[in-house]
Amino acid sequence: MMKIFFQVLFILMSNFSFAQVHWMTIGEALEAQKKVPKKIFISFTESNCDTCLKMENQTFENPIIAKIISENFYPVKFFTDSKEKVNFHGRIFEWKDSLKSTLHPFAKYMNISKVPALIFLDEQSSPITSLMGALSAKDVEPYFSMITSQNYKNIKTRQQWDDYQRKFRSKIKD
Template identity: 30%
Template sequence: MKNIILIFLLATFTIGSVAAQEINWVTLEQALELQKKTPKKIMVDMYTVWCGPCKMLDRNTFQNKDVAEYVNKNYYAVKFNAEGNEEVTFKGQKYTNPGYDPAKAKRRNSSHQLARLFQINAYPTIVYLDEKGELIAPIKGYQSPGQIELYLKMFASDDYKKLTTQEAFNEYYLAFKSSFKG
């Protein structure tokens, strides 16, 4: 009987650990350094600590096994507090948040210079950069696993380069078939 319980517990633990894959988050500087050895696009999650949809994105989308697996394989993933106090070097330039107020650390604060560089005015926004660190697009708002899949695959495959008009994107969008579960 003890052996059966032990096998059940081991099987449950193993299944649970396989299903709970996580995204390998790195800093922006680390992502840019990694690109030098192995070029990949970069996905930057621009979030704030007070943002409810940002927390939903973490919980519902970034914890999704299909999303995590695809992101880890095709992107360097960066999580960046767009109202935080982190000093970041991007393309030889230092970016800070000179208006940061430590008393507001858990609520709305001033916008980080890096967020302003990418013209972020809503949270969450996912910024996609190409293999050379050049901006592809900022995508605003919460996205479910099926919704983010479109952008992850479109940018990873370079299909976005062929979509030069709104009509071309609309056709791509309508033809896209999601395979991510959740």
């Protein structure tokens, strides 16, 4: 009986040992950032985007990527087709039914033209970089590493980025 108890306990503990991304709204992230400064990571998605869902399940739930996100960022999932009212540092972005675009005005403000898309903001909510399209965990890992290590401040040219990528050693196994 004790053996079964420990086996069940081990299975439960192993499920909880993996980092999971706990998504926030942009408002929650901005409030949290005021109390404890951290970078913000925004994943722009759409409610009926299969590619976005696949990326969320395979990329952001990768244990290594999920751990990096959870420890270093306030993660925000923003639906570009939502009717959510967004207050971004005093600027209000509201969905208006009269708009011909299917993109939320906040997404447009952040220069998002399609999903999936990712935006990294520094501790003052200034943009660091953005990534467009479906990306694997291995694709995004160098970006997360560069941003969490502050190396993005030293990379100014394409050549410097290429050098960084060449030297980068992934922790994600194929």
